[in-house]
Amino acid sequence: MKLLRTGLPEIESAAELEKVLAENENVMVCCGRMGPMCFPVYNVMERLEKERSNVKFMVMAFDNPEAAPIRNAPECSGFMGLPFTMYYKNGKVAKATTSIQTHEQVTAILDEQFGN
Template sequence: MKMLQTNLHEIETATELEKMIQENENVMVCCGRMGPMCMPVYDVMEELEDERDDVKFAVMAFDNPEAAIIRNAPETNGFMGLPFTMYYKNGKVAHATSSIQNMQQVASILDEQFAEKV
């Protein structure tokens, strides 16, 4: 049952999230609601999904009990504003942000966290 009306892949269980993180080198998951702080981030992700083959994009409903895996993560401790956005690299949390993010901010984090280390 999809809770978020986006064109992005929606994760429904913590197990599904773990599987995605393990199977993909670079993962961005936005955990939020259908609200004014979250919608712009979903839009940015939808736009970037077409450009960034190296990143797996997904959303997760903040109010889903299974989203506790993100809500209660040490990296989100103290976050106040939705959405909570997690960036995973090689199965581990690489970065986390809260609140609204624009295209430039998200692209900058993706470049910084997911760049090929030479």
Template structure:
């Protein structure tokens, strides 16, 4: 049951998230809601998905109970604003951001952390 209306593949379970990050070298997951801080991030990810074959882009609904794996991650401690965005490389979190991110900010993180 998709909770978010984005063009991205939506992760529905913690188990699915684990499978995705273990099977793909580079993964970006945006955990949020359909709100003004989150939508620009989803839109940037949808655009980047077409340009970057090496990175897998996913969304996850913040209010999904299964999203506890992102909400309660050590990397998101102290985060206040949605979305919580996680960047994984080789199955490990390499970066996490909170709140709205511009296309430039996202691209810089992808280039630096997932190179």
């Protein structure tokens, strides 16, 4: 059951997250809610999805118990604000961010972690 109403594919289970990571070299997952802190990141991802064919852009509902691998990741231990955004390279966490990210910030991370 989709919990987020974005234009992006939604991961609904921890097993699906593992599968996405195993099948894609570069993955960005935004783990959030339908709220004001998350909307800007979803919008940036929707725009970048059209430009960055080398990156798989996905969302996951923060309140879904299946999001535990992101919520409980060591890289997120000090995070206070939503969304938690994870960048994975070859199945491993390359970078993790919290709270609103601008187009420029996301693009800089994508370039740094995945090239352009």
